[in-house]
Amino acid sequence: xxxxxxxxxxxxxxxxxxxxxxxxxxxxxxxxxxxxxxxxxxxxxxxxxxxxxxxxxxxxxxxxxxxxxxxxxxxxxxxxxxxxxxxxxxxxxxxxxxxxxxxxxxxxxxxxxxxxxxxxxxxxxxxxxxxxxxxxxxxxxxxxxxxxxxxxxxxxxxxxxxxxxxxxxxxxxxxxxxxxxxxxxxxxxxxxxxxxxxxxxxxxxxxxxxxxxxxxxxxxxxxxxxxxxxxxxxxxxxxxxxxxxxxxxxxxxxxxxxxxxxxxxxxxxxxxxxxxxxxxxxxxxxxxxxxxxxxxxxxxxxxxxxxxxxxxxxxxxxxxxxxxxxxxxxxxxxxxxxxxxxxxxxxxxxxxxxxxxxxxxxxxxxxxxxxxxxxxxxxxxxxxxxxxxxxxxxxxxxxxxxxxxxxxxxxxxxxxxxxxxxxxxxxxxxxxxxxxxxxxxxxxxxxxxxxxxxxxxxxxxxxxxxxxxxxxxxxxxxxxxxxxxxxxxxxxxxxxxxxxxxxxxxxxxxxxxxxxxxxxxxxxxxxxxxxxxxxxxxxxxxxxxxxxxxxxxxxxxxxxxxxxxxxxxxxxxxxxxxxxxxxxxxxxxxxxxxxxxxxxxxxxxxxxxxxxxxx
Amino acid sequence: xxxxxxxxxxxxxxxxxxxxxxxxxxxxxxxxxxxxxxxxxxxxxxxxxxxxxxxxxxxxxxxxxxxxxxxxxxxxxxxxxxxxxxxxxxxxxxxxxxxxxxxxxxxxxxxxxxxxxxxxxxxxxxxxxxxxxxxxxxxxxxxxxxxxxxxxxxxxxxxxxxxxxxxxxxxxxxxxxxxxxxxxxxxxxxxxxxxxxxxxxxxxxxxxxxxxxxxxxxxxxxxxxxxxxxxxxxxxxxxxxxxxxxxxxxxxxxxxxxxxxxxxxxxxxxxxxxxxxxxxxxxxxxxxxxxxxxxxxxxxxxxxxxxxxxxxxxxxxxxxxxxxxxxxxxxxxxxxxxx
Numbered sequence: 001x002x003x004x005x006x007x008x009x010x011x012x013x014x015x016x017x018x019x020x021x022x023x024x025x026x027x028x029x030x031x032x033x034x035x036x037x038x039x040x041x042x043x044x045x046x047x048x049x050x051x052x053x054x055x056x057x058x059x060x061x062x063x064x065x066x067x068x069x070x071x072x073x074x075x076x077x078x079x080x081x082x083x084x085x086x087x088x089x090x091x092x093x094x095x096x097x098x099x100x101x102x103x104x105x106x107x108x109x110x111x112x113x114x115x116x117x118x119x120x121x122x123x124x125x126x127x128x129x130x131x132x133x134x135x136x137x138x139x140x141x142x143x144x145x146x147x148x149x150x151x152x153x154x155x156x157x158x159x160x161x162x163x164x165x166x167x168x169x170x171x172x173x174x175x176x177x178x179x180x181x182x183x184x185x186x187x188x189x190x191x192x193x194x195x196x197x198x199x200x201x202x203x204x205x206x207x208x209x210x211x212x213x214x215x216x217x218x219x220x221x222x223x224x225x226x227x228x229x230x231x232x233x234x235x236x237x238x239x240x241x242x243x244x245x246x247x248x249x250x251x252x253x254x255x256x257x258x259x260x261x262x263x264x265x266x267x268x269x270x271x272x273x274x275x276x277x278x279x280x281x282x283x284x285x286x287x288x289x290x291x292x293x294x295x296x297x298x299x300x301x302x303x304x305x306x307x308x309x310x311x312x313x314x315x316x317x318x319x320x321x322x323x324x325x326x327x328x329x330x331x332x333x334x335x336x337x338x339x340x341x342x343x344x345x346x347x348x349x350x351x352x353x354x355x356x357x358x359x360x361x362x363x364x365x366x367x368x369x370x371x372x373x374x375x376x377x378x379x380x381x382x383x384x385x386x387x388x389x390x391x392x393x394x395x396x397x398x399x400x401x402x403x404x405x406x407x408x409x410x411x412x413x414x415x416x417x418x419x420x421x422x423x424x425x426x427x428x429x430x431x432x433x434x435x436x437x438x439x440x441x442x443x444x445x446x447x448x449x450x451x452x453x454x455x456x457x458x459x460x461x462x463x464x465x466x467x468x469x470x471x472x473x474x475x476x477x478x479x480x481x482x483x484x485x486x487x488x489x490x491x492x493x494x495x496x497x498x499x500x501x502x503x504x505x506x507x508x509x510x511x512x513x514x515x516x517x518x519x520x521x522x523x524x525x526x527x528x529x530x531x532x533x534x535x536x537x538x539x540x541x542x543x544x545x546x547x548x549x550x551x552x553x554x555x556x557x558x559x560x561x562x563x564x565x566x567x568x569x570x571x572x573x574x575x576x577x578x579x580x581x582x583x584x585x586x587x588x589x590x591x592x593x594x595x596x597x598x599x600x601x602x603x604x605x606x607x608x609x610x611x612x613x614x615x
Numbered sequence: 616x617x618x619x620x621x622x623x624x625x626x627x628x629x630x631x632x633x634x635x636x637x638x639x640x641x642x643x644x645x646x647x648x649x650x651x652x653x654x655x656x657x658x659x660x661x662x663x664x665x666x667x668x669x670x671x672x673x674x675x676x677x678x679x680x681x682x683x684x685x686x687x688x689x690x691x692x693x694x695x696x697x698x699x700x701x702x703x704x705x706x707x708x709x710x711x712x713x714x715x716x717x718x719x720x721x722x723x724x725x726x727x728x729x730x731x732x733x734x735x736x737x738x739x740x741x742x743x744x745x746x747x748x749x750x751x752x753x754x755x756x757x758x759x760x761x762x763x764x765x766x767x768x769x770x771x772x773x774x775x776x777x778x779x780x781x782x783x784x785x786x787x788x789x790x791x792x793x794x795x796x797x798x799x800x801x802x803x804x805x806x807x808x809x810x811x812x813x814x815x816x817x818x819x820x821x822x823x824x825x826x827x828x829x830x831x832x833x834x835x836x837x838x839x840x841x842x843x844x845x846x847x848x849x850x851x852x853x854x855x856x857x858x859x860x861x862x863x864x865x866x867x868x869x870x871x872x873x874x875x876x877x878x879x880x881x882x883x884x885x886x887x888x889x890x891x892x893x894x895x896x897x898x899x900x901x902x903x904x905x906x907x908x909x910x911x912x913x914x915x916x917x918x919x920x921x922x923x924x925x926x927x928x929x930x931x932x933x934x935x936x937x938x939x940x941x942x943x944x945x946x947x948x949x950x951x952x953x954x
């Protein structure tokens with residue numbers, strides 16, 4: 001009997017696996033991937049994910065532009081990237097297979113929904129011959145499954161129409177993967193019960209489909225081996241799975257709680273930043289006010305108003321929105337009000353690649369305003385780090401009375417990783433002092449250490465004053481056009497930002513403290529660089545890695561650290577923006593590793609560059 | 616304990632800054648009227664915030680001894696919205712011009728009015744760009760010859776009152792810089808209104824568009840060219856109060872009183888009329904030759920204020936769920952422990 005045979009089938013223990021679900025945008029690949037991710041996280045694996053979906057909500061079904069994918073790397077050891085190549089590919093149609101099969105490792109497992117390889121499917125995928133028949137997949141272990149037919153069979157008792165039944169086939173595939181990796185289905189069952197609370201028939205249908213997929217693997221002898229990936233040895237603590245946008249939202253709420261300031265978010269919907277607005281709009285019990293403004297400019301200018309009135313003002317956007325906010329950022333710089341401006345970067349220029357990642361807004365953040373208008377710029381390195389960077393941004397903004405830019409990106413925003421939940425006493429203090437003393441008050445008097453001007457909010461008797469975008473007289477803040485006053489104010493604003501360098505940690509290179517090559521990165525390249533560094537150091541190379549969280553001002557010891565290595569390389573998802581800054585600032589002959597494909601670096605790409613430089 | 620409010624005078628609302636409008640500019644009269652009315656409003660001085668954009672009129676906050684914010688071109692309504700949402704207890708006024716609020720900032724103007732944010736907007740309409748030295752504006756009459764339109768402008772103008780009503784503003788009024796008594800009384804009415812109050816103030820730019828409103832302000836013609844709207848009163852106007860406005864189908868009609876036509880035939884002004892179409896008809900009289908231009912309050916209706924709705928929603932959620940617990944929030948969803 002099948003069950004007894006199943007019991008004696010082989011179970012192999014692996015350290016790590018990369019699986020990718022690919023299908024049509026309507027096939028629920030993001031949900032399928034997220035569910036597998038959650039289950040892997042709860043099981044205790046370390047992991048990294050890479051959701052990759054089209055900008056169109058529903059591109060024509062079955063076509064190449066409509067392909068949506070979700071990749072997950074999970075392991076019993078440290079995971080830094082979603083993985084370069086794929087061990088298991090689940091392809092829901094011909095187009096998805098065509099777009100993704102090149103990333104499947106030789107001899108990798110390919111699960112194919114054969115019901116979606118009919119002539120019309122092939123035509124939509126611009127194929128003439130089915131790859132299932134022309135031996136083009138011979139390098140892989142192909143498992144053809146009639147997903148639609150089997151799902152319909154499993155659900156036939158429920159009385160659903162064919163379309164609704166077909167919508168469950170992703171859960172059939174998910175069930176198969178759960179069997180393949182010996183995973184429990186209970187957390188997904190719980191999720192279904194919550195998600196379809198009001199539609200019990202859908203809870204039942206998806207559960208049935210998932211169980212049928214699991215049972216199908218158990219009953220048939222398609223798979224001779226199943227796999228076991230033991231839990232990772234993570235730092236002790238309580239964990240949850242988190243995406244960058246969620247972490248950023250939570251970090252902002254934490255900053256509001258720690259500062260005692262009401263959080264005011266002014267935002268205009270834009271991919272891939274909108275989720276931050278969605279998350280924060282649900283946190284009303286924390287006093288969070290979310291204002292969905294009429295446009296990007298109103299989003300930031302309303303925040304300037306709220307900051308003037310004493311709130312923790314935050315605006316969230318992506319590159320095109322940043323461009324629109326530039327003038328208002330200048331106003332926040334001139335009026336010296338604290339603001340947190342989050343740019344979740346995406347491919348550009350213009351509308352570019354809305355759902356794809358890029359790091360090409362660094363120079364915009366540093367210099368993209370009229371005149372001399374420096375601001376602090378921070379970048380999180382992982383999804384979980386978005387939480388901490390949000391807190392740091394709020395701390396700097398309030399302490400220095402300055403708008404702070406946070407540069408996240410699409411990969412961090414949507415990618416997920418296990419996140420060690422901090423206890424409240426691990427969070428930094430964010431002290432706030434509103435000035436209320438009228439005696440000797442000058443709106444532009446400065447704190448001697450930070451050069452911050454006092455924060456005085458309307459409603460405070462005796463301290464009535466006027467702010468604005470016209471140049472201020474030093475101290476009084478009155479409108480002033482004198483040449484020397486202007487130069488003093490320009491220099492003061494710049495020095496205020498420079499002084500933040502005294503307030504941030506020195507960089508400590510990972511890997512070798514000196515040696516042949518230093519890799520300098522920022523933002524979401526952290527994982528790929530870290531993985532590459534480990535692999536290359538194990539080959540005996542003397543390598544260091546500095547990952548910059550503070551991009552303006554730069555850490556004080558960076559220049560000295562750069563000199564400790566024979567060579568410096570800067571991997572970036574742009575044409576060399578940090579590279580340009582480092583070369584200009586430190587006269588270092590660094591070279592770039594640049595990729596602008598809307599996709600994160602692979603570990604192998606960074607390793608190849610290291611090998612090329614040090615050959 | 617209730618704190619007693621200081622007795623303010625006009626002087627308390629003046630700053631030490633030199634007022635730098637051109638001599639003869641209508642802005643002086645508006646500033647004077649506002650500085651006269653603010654002391655009467657029973658609001659502590661520190662609770663006033665005057666917000667502006669860019670343009671001649673937008674220098675206004677520097678001359679008001681209150682909290683003030685001179686923002687960037689067109690954005691005053693958005694800055695004011697942020698202030699009002701953060702602090703509904705503040706008395707927020709916006710000073711803006713026809714270019715600032717209807718051209719570069721048109722979007723913010725209509726959305727602030729649509730939301731009914733409790734902000735008072737003073738739109739100084741001089742039908743010209745002054746600060747940039749004389750280009751035509753979105754309220755300039757078609758064919759306007761100005762610096763950038765030597766052969767006359769081709770665009771049709773905006774009628775600010777119509778625009779505000781189209782955005783469903785809850786308070787829409789018009790006054791004139793030189794009609795001080797009328798302007799002050801209109802300001803008082805705006806101050807008393809809950810929600811967005813929009814006042815178009817016809818203002819003379821004596822440098823770049825002198826006498827733009829002459830036909831409405833000159834002594835000998837003004838009574839025939841304007842109609843003072845008063846709630847509950849019939850629409851009568853004219854030097855000899857011998858003309859009136861009545862309905863004719865879905866249009867307004869000017870009629871001479873007498874010959875069987877009495878005040879009973881005229882429209883009785885109802886600023887609280889729930890249908891904005893009525894006020895809209897009044898606002899269109901400007902563009903019809905032979906009709907007087909309306910002055911006074913066209914519309915004043917009650918509607919929930921945006922800042923109240925936004926804050927009440929937060930309060931209701933806090934009341935229902937209790938104050939948020941950060942530690943709990945961080946641990947929301949599925950978690951697992953690594954030992």
